[in-house]
Amino acid sequence: MLDMYYITDQPTTCPICGIRAELLADFYHTNLKMLVSKCLNVKCKYVFLEVEPDQQ
Numbered sequence: 001m002l003d004m005y006y007i008t009d010q011p012t013t014c015p016i017c018g019i020r021a022e023l024l025a026d027f028y029h030t031n032l033k034m035l036v037s038k039c040l041n042v043k044c045k046y047v048f049l050e051v052e053p054d055q056q
Contacts (some may be wrong), residue, residue: 003034013023014046015046037049
């Protein structure tokens with residue numbers, strides 16, 4: 001399972017290295033209320049989930 005982090009109103013950054021992340025999939029319009037993001041750092045490429053605070 002991928003690690004989950006809270007969705008914020010700030011631009012998404014990698015929780016590991018701090019570099020900006022790109023959105024891979026948007027499930028915010030579904031019951032999941034979840035985003036899948038990937039770090040843009042070629043040495044990191046960390047993939048993680050972002051969820052609403054009340055969805056965990």
